[in-house]
Amino acid sequence: MYKHLIFLSVLFVLLLPACSYKGVPYFQDLNQNAPAKESISNFNPITIQPEDxxxxxxxxxxxxxxxxxxxxxxxxxxxxxxxxxxxxxxxxxxxxxxxxxxxxxxxxxxxxxxxxxxxxxxxxxxxxxxxxxxxxxLNFKVSVMGDVLRPGVYPVTNQRISIPEAITLAGDLNITALRSNIILIREQEGNREYIPIDLTSKKLFNSPYYYLKTNDILYIQPGKNKYASVDNSYRNISILLSALSIVVILLTR
Structure with a gap:
């Protein structure tokens, strides 16, 4: 019985999701040891649509x-x-x-x-x-929702905003957010697009979606370890159970 209790406690600890640093940094394929320069060719001015x-x-x-x-x-x-x-x-x-x-x-x-x-x-x-x-x-705005510090709708006054700028307005991604699986939702000309965005790659800077348009929505998906990292009590409870199991075994010997 005690062996089963120990096994379940250890298994619970192992199955708890752990945050991996590998997926945290932005633009990981950017050479940070030397300056780089490239021309900007992906900016297109905003075009007016009905309801603007x-x-x-x-x-x-x-x-x-x-x-x-x-x-x-x-x-x-x-x-x-x-x-x-x-x-x-x-x-x-x-x-x-x-x-x-x-x-x-x-x-x-x-x-x-x-x-x-x-x-x-x-x-x-x-x-x-x-x-x-x-x-x-006047009604240029973008929305940032999901695993960020301050989700909300943000007005844009200078008529141009990029994805990193919008995320910065929202207080940046939380450490638990999936940086490689952001969804850009865009409606234009009667169509709705769902566009995957990867913040871990510098390819974003040359993407045709780097600059946002009116009413764009950025959805930041939380990782599987979201709740475990926010509430460490889950892990603390499992550790406590393991410790109690060991104490029970020692006392019954």
Whole structure:
């Protein structure tokens, strides 16, 4: 009986998952003994999609005419804006269009931010003297969920964010996270993609998915040892059982 108890206690200890350092470091195939340099060829500017919200401000020599773009109220959120830097939110409809004063419907879906700016500015020259248009994507956000310090939805203000930057915003991966099995979930043009990402390889830097897009979701899968590493009481209980088994054997001899 006692032999069975000892065997079960030892087996329980052995079966507890252990954290392996091998899977912890990022970009393991990166040469850390010498500097390296490579060109960036995988960045593509964000393209506008239906349901995006564009912040558009217009100025011109016709200050009264251009003011119709810059009233001091955000039409999407209903919150007051800074009068010195007014930005109005225009929702891109299901047809990929925005409705603007003076020029009416403008097809923006599929265009980059600079493409939208140039298109609107060109059409406004018919109504305004030397118009200057600024465009910003107001609802650019990414989500990080799973085994990170601070899972959540993070707004992006500079119109460009990479996977490492998004993970850093979330406080980095926990030690128990699977760095080689991250899932990027992306929706665009009516399709949803599930893309595996490996943070242990420097190949990520040249991946077409290195830079995130609006509404991207990063899911960080926890390893099998998640709960054992968070709650060491499991291992402590098994060790205690083993010790008690030995004590019982010694006392009954």
């Amino acid at each position: 919200i564009l912040g558009i401000s217009v100025s011109s020599l016709n200050s009264e005419a251009s003011s119709v773009f810059n009233y001091n109220l955000n039409t999407i959120t209903g919150t007051a804006q800074n009068a010195n830097n007014p930005v109005v939110g225009y929702l891109v409809d299901e047809k990929g269009q925005v409705q603007l004063p003076l020029i009416g419907s403008v097809k923006v879906s599929g265009l980059t931010i600079s493409g939208v700016r140039e298109k609107i500015q060109q059409q406004l020259t018919e109504y305004l003297k030397q118009p200057v248009v600024n465009v910003r994507l």
